[in-house]
Amino acid sequence: MTRPLDVVLCGYYGFGNLGDELLARALVELLEEGGIPRSRVGILSADPAGTRRALGTESADRWSLPGVARMLGRSRTLLLGGGGLLQDATSLRSCVYYWGVVQTARCRGCIPWAFGQSVGPLGSPLARRVARGALAPCVVRVVRDRPSLEAVRGLGLGETELAPDPVLGLSLPRLAPGRGTGRLGVNLRPWKGEAREGAIRALRELAERAGWTFVGLALAEEDRLCLAEARDRQGLPLEEIRLLDSPESFSAAAAEMDGLVAMRLHALVLSVLAGLPAAAVPYDPKVTAFSEEWGLPTWTPRSGWSAVPFSQPGSEPSRERLEETRGLLRAALTRCLERLRGTGGWGA
Numbered sequence: 001m002t003r004p005l006d007v008v009l010c011g012y013y014g015f016g017n018l019g020d021e022l023l024a025r026a027l028v029e030l031l032e033e034g035g036i037p038r039s040r041v042g043i044l045s046a047d048p049a050g051t052r053r054a055l056g057t058e059s060a061d062r063w064s065l066p067g068v069a070r071m072l073g074r075s076r077t078l079l080l081g082g083g084g085l086l087q088d089a090t091s092l093r094s095c096v097y098y099w100g101v102v103q104t105a106r107c108r109g110c111i112p113w114a115f116g117q118s119v120g121p122l123g124s125p126l127a128r129r130v131a132r133g134a135l136a137p138c139v140v141r142v143v144r145d146r147p148s149l150e151a152v153r154g155l156g157l158g159e160t161e162l163a164p165d166p167v168l169g170l171s172l173p174r175l176a177p178g179r180g181t182g183r184l185g186v187n188l189r190p191w192k193g194e195a196r197e198g199a200i201r202a203l204r205e206l207a208e209r210a211g212w213t214f215v216g217l218a219l220a221e222e223d224r225l226c227l228a229e230a231r232d233r234q235g236l237p238l239e240e241i242r243l244l245d246s247p248e249s250f251s252a253a254a255a256e257m258d259g260l261v262a263m264r265l266h267a268l269v270l271s272v273l274a275g276l277p278a279a280a281v282p283y284d285p286k287v288t289a290f291s292e293e294w295g296l297p298t299w300t301p302r303s304g305w306s307a308v309p310f311s312q313p314g315s316e317p318s319r320e321r322l323e324e325t326r327g328l329l330r331a332a333l334t335r336c337l338e339r340l341r342g343t344g345g346w347g348a
Contacts, residue, residue: 005058005075006040007031008110010101011083014045014062018219018244019167019266021054023082023116026166028055030333042071044101069104077340078105082116082144082166084286086134088127095127099134106137111343115142115336116166118286120151128155139343140336145289163332164325165290167266172251172273174319179258185217186238187262188226188281195283196263199299200230203261207237216241217253219264250274261299265290272296272317 009027012020028041038056045051048059060071072078078101085098102112114135122128132155135141141160143149152160186203188196207214216227216238224243230236244250250270254260259277262268265287271278272294279297282288291298294317 003074003076004040005042005071006036007077007079008042008044008071008075008105009079009081010044010062010098011081011085013043013081014047014051014059016047016221016245018246018250019264019269020083022167022170022247022266022270024051024055026169027079027081027116028057030166030169030329033330034333034337036337042075044068044071065104068101069108072101072105072110073108075110077111077113078102080112080114080117080134080138084118084284086117086119086131087121088123089121089284092124092127092130095122095130095134099130102134102137111340112138113140113336113340114138115140115333116163117141117143117148118145119143119148119155120285122151131155132157140339142332142336145286145293147285147289161332161335164329165265165269166329167269168273168322168325169329170247170273172247172270174275175254179255181256181258182211182213183239183257184212184214185253185257185260185262185276186214186227186236187217187219187223187260187264187267188230189220189223189263189283190226191263191283193283195281195300196226199261199263199281200234200236202299204235204237214238215253215257217250217260217262217267218243219267223264263287268294268296273322275317 009024011023013024024043028038031041042058043051044062045059046062048061051059060067080098086095088095105112122131135157142163143152143160144165149160149162206212214237218224218227218241224241227241231238242253251274254274254276260271261279263281263283268278268280268290279299280287280291282291282298
């Protein structure tokens, strides 16, 4: 039987989180460049209709086991498509869900693989076992940061490749330098640790000392609620809060800012793409790793902010480096597809 789909993407898609929607978009575009048209791509999503409209692919309800099984039975491969899917920092449920999808794929004769993954934190032995069970069957594994590479090795798994975050393959208009707006974007996400609370305190002090105007930039509804709480209950002086739902909405907001302070990884990725000076609040190893890789200043409770908390205009990554990064992504995906096409199941 010839299968009508080459790849089914599985990730945190359809929940209104801009970072994850950008991962889906970036992976679909990379697959197209690798010779797989959208007509041969399916996506498991919490909002199948919205995903179909946005990306022009097939889509199935990620919560419907019969629907998931049917789509996997029609596809040659299952791609665990980017993001921090295998971690128990928020809940063990994430690991269990993706493990279950991988096992369903195997039962349906669909080859699993992983690209653009962050792995960890995995705080419990059970989480490590479940994550290993999800990753071990993957014919190829590509992670997006060194801590994840070490985490996979710590699970006792073999060959795993390192490649940039897939969203770095997208293009955004570059901002003109020297805008001098006096406005600073602030992105916060829900988090129980000191990173968020300490950053709010430091931002309040910075507003008093340096006279910045703060604008909240939310990548998800939970970010918007978090920013509203920081404003209403913790005294963070936000002029307004914007919920961003596309790269274009980020570009429009960035054009009004002199910089961005962000917890979300993909808020930082978008800043790099747009050439917007940024500083990271590293609540998670993946944010720390990205900041180190791209030379972004970071705030920690020990470091504080004594002045402008981000790189100066003109020090942002060059177009040449971004184009080199896109080349690395394309090459990594090409190697994955070559290996998958070399397996016996690809032609099934």
